[in-house]
Amino acid sequence: MAYDRMSDYYDLLTNDQPYDKWKEIVGHYVVNPTNEILDIGCGTGRLTAQLTEFGHVSGLDLSEDMLNIAEKRNPDIKWYCQDMRDLDLPQQYDVITIFCDSLNYVTDPEDVLQVFNYVNQYLKDDGLLIFDVHSINKMNHQFNNQNYIDETEQLMLTWQAISGDEPNSVYHQMSFFVEREDGLYERFDEEHYQCTYEPSLYKQLLEFAGFEVKHTFTDFDINTFDENGDRHFFVAQK
Template sequence: MAYQTLSAFYDKLTDDQPYDQWRTVIQHFLPSEHVATVLDLGCGTGTLTTSFLDFADHVVGMDLSEEMVTYAQQKSEKVEWLVGNMAAFSLSNRFDVITILCDSLNYLTDEEDVLATLNHVYQHLKNDGVLIFDVHTTQKMDTQFNGATYLDDRENLTLVWQTEPGELPHSVWHDLTFFVQRENGLYERYDESQFQRTLDKPIYHNMLESIGFKKVTSFYDFDPNNDNPTSDRLFFVATK
């Protein structure tokens, strides 16, 4: 899913996201304190990706949205930024760590695309390399996004975010309306729709094992000791 309108406002609307918690999880599961190579799939505007330079020699960020990557390029010239599809990519490098964070995998709504992505990740990991990804839980998709409306009012920018259940199991339509205040004081309106789907936990687990990952662990809400399925975010860590 390529963000169009949202890319221009993404950083302002996500400045309260728990990026430090994502980073803590990643550092906890690194194969070593410092690694040579990290690939971040679905990197968005690169806020998390650029922070990986603190523990990796070479960082690559990839996103399907050219607009998102354009904004990411402004954050660091040390990261290698790529436009690409996580379900169909081929790179010459092999990586110590590959991440798919911030529920980016939920934008793949076909199970075959999810499986293809995990297969490509496996092929691009070094032996003993680690995949870390997170997705919305089925509980969150089926309850919190079930016809809910959210309002985010910032300086010169207002977002009205409406959700509706999708046609597929554990799926949701996000209908986003942006009101952007221009220099003349008038507001300009933009509309965008996004579609997300999550899968039951055993499906992800079985996919990872069938591909050949030798160790698969899971937990919830950034806490490796949390096994409560009524949580909001499900994490997987898989070792090749």
């Protein structure tokens, strides 16, 4: 799912995201400053730009609008507009990341396996894949027909998280009200669909794709795995 007009307001809406914690996780596993790193689902590149501390970084996203913002943020990074289910890249990498629940936009297990197969293809031997996904607990509680409102000086967002037809899935129906120069508000809408799976299925798919699962943990705490947490992390080695 590509972001459309929401791209213009993505940074404003995600100011509270813990990018520093994602960066710390990469820093925990990546110690060689000459690593080649690919950040899949990079969005506007806020995290991607920070990862340059750990090596030579490239970013990849499905949304051309997001990448236009990312390139303005850091024109020295290589940015690729591609679908993670169909990668066509010029090199291999030491580390590939898929953060901020980007993998949850891949809503069929066969497609998740396809992503893992492509990642394996573009990882060097012993390379690492690090990613996170929404937990089933989060899908069934925070995203179970809940309504949210987010308001700033420039816009207001109303967000309905509607349970999908498939198990552990959600439709994010979002309405944006943006203030214009004449003081009136303009509305636009976006809908995104996400799905998540049992951790055991992600592990199985990783193994099918030729990975060894090295570590799983929850909510940025590398020492804890909790089924009832919000976000599960996986570290897998080729």
